[in-house]
Amino acid sequence: MTHRRIRKVAVLGSGVMGSRIACHFANIGVEVFLLDIAPKELTPQEEAKGFTIESRAVRNRIVNQSLESAIKSNPSPVFSKKAVTLITTGNFDDDMSAIASADWVIEVVIERLDIKKQVFDSVEQHRKPGTLVTSNTSGIPIHLMAEGRSDDFCAHFCGTHFFNPPRYLRLLEIIPTPDTKPEVVDFLMHYGDKFLGKTTVLCKDTPAFIGNRIGVYSMLALTHLVEQLGLTVEEVDKFTGPAMGHPKSATFRTADVVGLDTLVNVAQGLSENATDDEAKGVFQLPPYMQQMVEKKWLGEKSGQGFYKKIKDEGGMSEILALDLKTLEYRKQGKVKAATLEATKPVADIRKRMKVYEAGTDKAGAFFRAMHYPLFEYVSRRVPEITDEFFRIDDAMRAGFGWELGPFEVWDALGVEETIEKIKTEEKRVPGHSGDVAAWVHEMLEAGHRSFYKVENGVRHYYDIQSKTYQPIPGAEAFVILDNIRGQKTIWKNSGLTVTDLGDGILNAEFHTKMNTIGGDVIQGLHKAIELAEKDFRGLVIGNDGTNFSAGANIGMIFMMAVEQDYDELNMSVKRFQDTSMRLRYSAIPVVAAPFAMTLGGGCEFSMHADFVQLHAETYMGLVEFGVGVIPGGGGSKEFALRASDEFKAGQIEQQVLRDRFLTIGQAKVSTSAVEAFELGYLQTGKYAISMNRSRLLADAKAKAIELADAGYTQPAPRKDIKVLGKQGLGIVYAGGSSMRAGNYISEHDQKISEKLGWVMCGGDLSSPTEVSEQYLLDLEREAFLSLCGERKTLERIQHMLTNGKPLRN
Known part of the structure; x- marks a missing residue:
């Protein structure tokens, strides 16, 4: 080539x-x-x-x-x-x-x-x-x-x-x-x-290619079901949202964002050009949608669509929903369904699909009425729009944000059992005949029970031409933990699993809620390093979750602080700091592989790794100010250390310190990996960006091998960090006072910023001095604990736990 x-x-x-x-x-x-x-x-x-x-x-x-x-x-x-x-x-x-x-x-x-x-x-x-x-x-x-x-x-x-x-x-x-x-x-x-x-x-050169052909079919099939099942706009969006493994914007909200005119254009194109499509009746708009288009209710771009934002009498924003029978806007109703409640505790999306399908209320009925015609439809699009069905799943996951593509959902429900149910399902969607394409029957007759299977850690798909399972092309370039976890797991507890990635590299995978960091994750990281130092060459810290880590488990901190269990809290914070230091000063290279939300402790661990291989879409930040504390897992120390390394002769050192200080003080979160570097969370020569999220773990593993091959040497803890003492504190205190006087920050904000300044300046030393990392960590921990004793900090933590938003008090 x-x-x-x-x-x-x-x-x-x-x-x-x-x-x-x-x-x-x-x-x-x-x-x-x-x-x-x-x-x-x-x-x-x-x-x-x-x-x-x-x-x-x-x-x-x-x-x-x-x-x-x-x-x-x-x-x-x-x-x-x-x-x-x-x-x-x-x-x-x-x-x-x-x-x-x-x-x-x-x-x-x-x-x-x-x-x-x-x-x-x-x-x-x-x-x-x-x-x-x-x-x-x-x-x-x-x-x-x-x-x-x-x-x-x-x-x-x-x-x-x-x-x-x-x-x-x-x-x-x-x-x-x-x-x-x-x-x-x-x-x-x-x-x-x-x-x-x-x-x-x-894709083949067929009308609307793959993504829009299946995506628009799926959305419009729903619009026909709504009337028959007597569902409201908000019910459909609740049923087709995250519970079903679809994005939060679900169906009608998505239509509003995309624009009804865009949807109608694709539907019209399909109606005219997909002449042999047995289900092309689906692309004829139901009467309520035709009226919406005539009224130019096209969604966000026209100010109203299936939803309309208004200001109520009190001047508060409210979002009304469209009544599809009367075409008038009304207050949104509360959506309750026993099936939805039953799906909530089921984290595994494949198991959740089974629970959803079995529902006996209208949510369950809707799931079946939506999926059975969809399975039939996608099976009949092979080989028309693609020769390999897995491309349909790829397109729906990547283009429409579905967690599972239609064939993957079908696999989760059981291919054969579902075919029997499709036959008996009431025919509500145009073109739904009750039977699937012949190739699916042939697959089952040959004794193949599923569309996909995993062999030796590699995912295979059923190839219709050869009637055998073939590896998905390109999959060898990816490390997918789901496919190797189990047979390659070396150690695990409730918060972390250590998996052998091969070639002498281990992976430490968080799996707590939002991948928050508590005692079990910290124990797991120490164990992973210990195992890697003993029998392996390197360690990757990465996972396949929605976010790398939302930071420390603040619920635990809150409990200890409320009970004034300061010895226990001191031990916990010290253990957190020790873990960051262990990541930096271990005998093997440690590569962090962050992506999406990488906040607080997740950011601190990444900052202490030997190398950060991160996804382009990484939103990284030290956000502890929002809960009334300073970074306590080594983050405050690390910024003081990095400022010291940036001091240059003849330069105003306070200026360098101020920039570092403000990044933490304003809880700045990067909007991309590139910005994470610009904010100072990443260091030149110690990070690389993976554009494709699917390649992230494989890239991180390759980096760990490269560092090991280059002859990795365990570094020694630093004792040469220059801190400015009183010279730096003067600026911090003056800045805090003027911000407070101008009412830009609250009294408590001022207190937190003074504590952070105290740590980053090394306390009130009479002149600039060189100190050790441990000296700064002790100051950091002391400041963190003293802030946990403040009522206003506890109010902030409690507000974050209950509302998910920071409180400014």
């Missing part, structure tokens, strides 16, 4: 998708040209400034405004504001020649074939042979766009359908034409996965 390098990308079209795709390429360090049309007339503001239609600022107005609005949007499409410097804007008339230097041209203009063809005429004139050209269409057949193009263009042309927002949604559909070179397809599948962090799914 030829080695392509993607140095420059040209993105044609700067609308919502184009500008955000450009931002995501900039996130990974690629230079981007973002082009759009030049305006035909001046705005009054431009006229007032004396511009002409030829002025550069006017000609690039559309593209510049689009990019600016993308960068200001929330959540941000960029990892860091610095990424924007890699994007150069221009317009189709003046700057199309710039694409001659691009390695990949992505078209993201309006969904009209005639306009896309005009753009490709221009691309054909300027691109150099061998340049990739792809279209981000969501509905237009890819082969139609390639008609009339040169052989070289066709050989390098493909569909690349990003899901919105491209930074956060993991699905990237790759849709080749019969003329696309196989190596181009292989390259895009690999590049999307490794560099863009996507789940790349190979």
Whole structure:
């Protein structure tokens, strides 16, 4: 395979998708040209400034405004504001020649074939042979766009359908034409996965490809069920939310966010183009949705859809729900269902599906009425939209945020038992016949009982062509704890499992609620290091949960503080600090693999690892101020140590200390891995970013091996940390007083910041002095304990435990 390098990308079209795709390429360090049309007339503001239609600022107005609005949007499409410097804007008339230097041209203009063809005429004139050209269409057949193009263009042309927002949604559909070179397809599948962090799914050039074909079918099938089962908007959203392994926004809330018009466009396209689809009646909108579209109730963009936000008489915001019978908005009702209650204690999603399906109330009836036609539908889409059914599951997990794809849910319920139930289920959804595709029956007749199985730690799928189980392509690049836990577990307690990853590397996996850190996790980490030092070469701290760790178990701290059990509390905090220090000063390399929420103690442990291999989407921070304490697991000490290492001759040392101090004092949490570095939680040369979450553990394991191979030497605890004593304290106290005087912080905030300053300055030493880590840890622990004795701190902890939000008191 030829080695392509993607140095420059040209993105044609700067609308919502184009500008955000450009931002995501900039996130990974690629230079981007973002082009759009030049305006035909001046705005009054431009006229007032004396511009002409030829002025550069006017000609690039559309593209510049689009990019600016993308960068200001929330959540941000960029990892860091610095990424924007890699994007150069221009317009189709003046700057199309710039694409001659691009390695990949992505078209993201309006969904009209005639306009896309005009753009490709221009691309054909300027691109150099061998340049990739792809279209981000969501509905237009890819082969139609390639008609009339040169052989070289066709050989390098493909569909690349990003899901919105491209930074956060993991699905990237790759849709080749019969003329696309196989190596181009292989390259895009690999590049999307490794560099863009996507789940790349190979699709056939069929209407709406895979994600939207199945996703929109699933959503619209529900809209038909609602009337028959007499369900309300809020009931459907409760039933199809996290309990079912779907995102919080569930069904109708998602439709409001995406926009009803977008949903209707895809449905209309499917209704017209999926001519042989036995269930195409599903794509005809139910009457209430047709009326909503006529009234322009399109969701968030029009201010109302299935929900409407209003201000009540007291000026408080309230969200009303639409009554689908009367089409009037009303207060939301409380949703209660015994089946939902029964699913709550079941953490394992596969076991939860069984509980849900068995429900005898309307939640259970709804689960069955929704899933049985879905199983039938997806089985019949093979081989129409894909030859390998696992790609449908991949697309639904990555594009729609489902924890399990439809075939995985079917496996969880039992393939054969479910087929019997599908036959007898009442036919409520158009096209639901009561029977599944022939290949599923053939699979069962051959004695194969499930769509997937795990062999030797590798996941296999049933391959319809060969009628055997085959490893899922690319899966060997991933370490999936679910597949190896059990036979490879070496030690476990209620909070942590130690697993052998092979090649002499162990993994310590947290599995408490929100992966919070209590005594069991701390015991487990010491055990993991002890085992690794004895018989292994390195340790990874990583898990497959929703978040790496929400920090220390503050409930335990609260109990000890309320009971004034200070000896016990002192011991607990010391044990926490000792664990951080053990991670740093062990005989083997320790690699932390954080992702998503990495707060408090989770951040402190990462800061003490030899190396941090983190996912691009890591939200890292020392947030202890929010509960009225300072970081007590080594975090305050560590920031003093890092400030000391940054002091340079002739520089104002207090300034360096102040920046470090404010990061903790303002409880700053990074919005990306890049920002975690900018905030000082990561150190140059001691971290690397994995774009794809699925590759994180494998990357961390590879790093641990690399450190061990390089001849890892156990470091010695530091005794040379320069602290500023009274010189630094003066600034901290003065800053706190002026913030308090200006009413920016409360009296208690001031007290906490003075305690933090005391630790970071090494106490009130008369002059700058070199101290040891242990000296600072003792100060840190003392400050932490004294704050736990404050009533206002206890109020903050209690408020966080009961409301999940910080209290400012």
